Amino acid sequence: MSHRILDAGDAALTIEFGNVIDPALLAAVNALDAAILRLQHGGGLPGVIESMPTFRSLTVFFDPLVTDRDTLLAALQPLIDAVEHCTPTDGRHWQLPVCYEGEAAPDLAEVASTLGIDAAEVVALHSGTEYLVYMLGFLPGFPFMGDLAERLHLPRRSQPRVRVPAGSVAIATGLTAIYPWESPGGWHLLGRCPVPLFDARRASPSLLAAGDKVRFVPVSADEYRALEAGLRRGEIDPMQWCVADASSASEAAA
Amino acid sequence: MNARTELEIVSPGAFASIQDDGRRGFRRIGVPWAGVLDRRLMRIANALAGRPEYAPVIECFDGGLHVVAHGGAVKLAVAGDAVVEIDDTGGRRQLAPWRSLTLAAGEALRIRKMDNGRIAMVAVAGLDVPAVMGSTSTYVRAGLGGASGSGRALTTGTRLALAPATDESRGLDRVLAQAPAADTRPIRVVPGPQADHFGTDALATLVSGNYRVSAEADRMGIRLEGARLEHAGAAEIVSDATVPGSIQVPGAGQPIVLLADAQTAGGYPKIATVITADLGRLAALRPGQTLRFAAVTATEGARIARATEAETRALIASIRPLPADGVDLVALYSSNLVDGVVHALGPEYRPLY
Numbered sequence: 001m002s003h004r005i006l007d008a009g010d011a012a013l014t015i016e017f018g019n020v021i022d023p024a025l026l027a028a029v030n031a032l033d034a035a036i037l038r039l040q041h042g043g044g045l046p047g048v049i050e051s052m053p054t055f056r057s058l059t060v061f062f063d064p065l066v067t068d069r070d071t072l073l074a075a076l077q078p079l080i081d082a083v084e085h086c087t088p089t090d091g092r093h094w095q096l097p098v099c100y101e102g103e104a105a106p107d108l109a110e111v112a113s114t115l116g117i118d119a120a121e122v123v124a125l126h127s128g129t130e131y132l133v134y135m136l137g138f139l140p141g142f143p144f145m146g147d148l149a150e151r152l153h154l155p156r157r158s159q160p161r162v163r164v165p166a167g168s169v170a171i172a173t174g175l176t177a178i179y180p181w182e183s184p185g186g187w188h189l190l191g192r193c194p195v196p197l198f199d200a201r202r203a204s205p206s207l208l209a210a211g212d213k214v215r216f217v218p219v220s221a222d223e224y225r226a227l228e229a230g231l232r233r234g235e236i237d238p239m240q241w242c243v244a245d246a247s248s249a250s251e252a253a254a
Numbered sequence: 255m256n257a258r259t260e261l262e263i264v265s266p267g268a269f270a271s272i273q274d275d276g277r278r279g280f281r282r283i284g285v286p287w288a289g290v291l292d293r294r295l296m297r298i299a300n301a302l303a304g305r306p307e308y309a310p311v312i313e314c315f316d317g318g319l320h321v322v323a324h325g326g327a328v329k330l331a332v333a334g335d336a337v338v339e340i341d342d343t344g345g346r347r348q349l350a351p352w353r354s355l356t357l358a359a360g361e362a363l364r365i366r367k368m369d370n371g372r373i374a375m376v377a378v379a380g381l382d383v384p385a386v387m388g389s390t391s392t393y394v395r396a397g398l399g400g401a402s403g404s405g406r407a408l409t410t411g412t413r414l415a416l417a418p419a420t421d422e423s424r425g426l427d428r429v430l431a432q433a434p435a436a437d438t439r440p441i442r443v444v445p446g447p448q449a450d451h452f453g454t455d456a457l458a459t460l461v462s463g464n465y466r467v468s469a470e471a472d473r474m475g476i477r478l479e480g481a482r483l484e485h486a487g488a489a490e491i492v493s494d495a496t497v498p499g500s501i502q503v504p505g506a507g508q509p510i511v512l513l514a515d516a517q518t519a520g521g522y523p524k525i526a527t528v529i530t531a532d533l534g535r536l537a538a539l540r541p542g543q544t545l546r547f548a549a550v551t552a553t554e555g556a557r558i559a560r561a562t563e564a565e566t567r568a569l570i571a572s573i574r575p576l577p578a579d580g581v582d583l584v585a586l587y588s589s590n591l592v593d594g595v596v597h598a599l600g601p602e603y604r605p606l607y
Binding site for chain 1 (some may be wrong): 261278279280281282283284285308387395396397398421444445446447448491492494495497499500505517518519524528530531552553555556558559563591593
């Protein structure tokens with residue numbers, strides 16, 4: 001697959017497969033990421049600190065006192081060359097509850113009127129698609145997911161909010177996301193998900209990973225409150241919403 | 255029974271937090287490294303206090319940090335061009351930084367102000383902070399690290415519990431042989447990763463004029479003001495990874511340099527990246543100060559990283575026991591203090607453009 005090597009200072013470089021959002025590019029990124037992780041864990045990439053996969057590129061962070069750009073590129077080139085022969089691994093499948101009602105959905109009516117459809121149809125479209133987690137970023141555990149149904153494509157809000165509540169399920173520019181933290185934000189808020197996306201006490205603090213698939217399941221405001229309370233008390237394990245895990249199944253088989 | 259030895263934060267000053275070398279391995283889930291903005295200062299402070307070089311320290315901005323010892327003696331060390339004041343049985347007196355000192359119970363240390371830069375590191379013998387995701391570094395946005403592990407910056411009344419004194423921390427106080435000279439060379443940058451998203455003159459513009467540090471300068475990044483950098487097309491890209499030192503340029507054409515707490519991905523084109531060796535002194539610039547950039551290759555940046563590491567090691571190797579004869583360190587060091595404006599082209603600078 002065609003790619004470019006971009007310098008990101010003296011301690012990082014980026015392998016760029018393209019400049020658009022495209023599942024084919026993501027498959028290449030994730031295949032290269034998996035190959036780099038394997039080699040790194042086997043001790044084959046001295047000086048590599050970590051890698052960061054995005055929609056369309058992978059950035060490798062390294063210690064310039066241990067390795068350098070040219071040594072690293074020589075070690076990475078065979079992995080980059082092999083990427084086109086990789087078949088993407090299937091991530092986990094999630095079905096996450098979302099309340100699309102009342103104060104949990106502050107922009108739903110406006111989005112519906114802008115798009116010229118009714119609110120129920122917005123909810124049906126948003127919850128009727130299984131989304132691919134393209135990458136995590138912006139905030140810890142923040143999943144960029146796509147692709148939205150064409151009917152739901154909207155630019156960001158012209159006036160970003162100073163405070164978007166944690167758990168907000170939002171859309172903008174063909175993508176959807178869940179805000180793991182209260183933060184400023186410019187996306188349209190369609191609902192609220194009670195499941196914490198980030199917990200530093202977990203071995204894997206982010207609930208979702210790049211390559212996972214997510215479907216949203218509408219719940220009522222009462223169900224939302226019950227789920228939120230149960231999660232807060234630790235009576236509900238967020239893993240219950242992980243409905244299929246192809247990656248661990250294949251590892252167990254191997 | 256001995257009372258617990260603690261260090262109380264009487265005031266954090268402008269902003270103070272516990273930091274170490276940062277949290278690695280989680281950028282892929284959106285967690286930045288955090289960690290000290292200037293690693294050299296952390297390593298010197300810890301070495302002066304008899305601590306491992308990468309142990310957690312108190313990183314503080316500008317003046318105002320005020321701490322007091324409780325329950326027992328506390329050995330501290332200050333790195334950075336700070337004006338340090340001690341309040342002890344002898345009354346108030348000023349001390350030079352770049353040394354360790356021992357507070358008896360009830361005695362206090364204050365950073366009155368910074369003579370140069372805006373960051374000082376205070377190493378504390380026995381400081382024992384829980385690691386969260388592999389690091390004690392405070393990352394406020396996600397509630398990670400810090401004194402209690404929940405990501406809060408230091409506030410008035412915080413009490414840091416200290417481990418009992420070791421032989422190392424009971425030893426003589428120590429001092430750096432000479433305060434590091436202020437480095438006024440340009441801030442070196444490697445062009446890219448998105449230099450091609452800008453007009454042909456943009457890189458030349460970036461390295462030819464002064465940029466001023468605006469009031470928006472914190473642990474996430476520094477917004478600069480200067481000659482406008484023109485994009486060739488759209489001022490947006492499909493988000494990709496940022497690194498500490500990324501110089502992103504939003505539509506208005508004014509650059510923002512990302513630092514330790516910056517978001518891990520971004521949608522603005524990045525014209526260049528500050529090299530690791532120069533990131534600490536850039537982060538230490540105060541609002542209103544000006545700087546210049548110079549372009550180097552990634553290979554040259556790595557060479558500078560190695561040379562800078564050798565300088566840091568030499569500085570740490572120069573640490574020696576504090577002379578007990580009352581040498582006036584304030585006077586000794588004042589000859590080395592210069593203003594903090596970074597403008598002169600250094601001897602090793604070779605222009606790329």
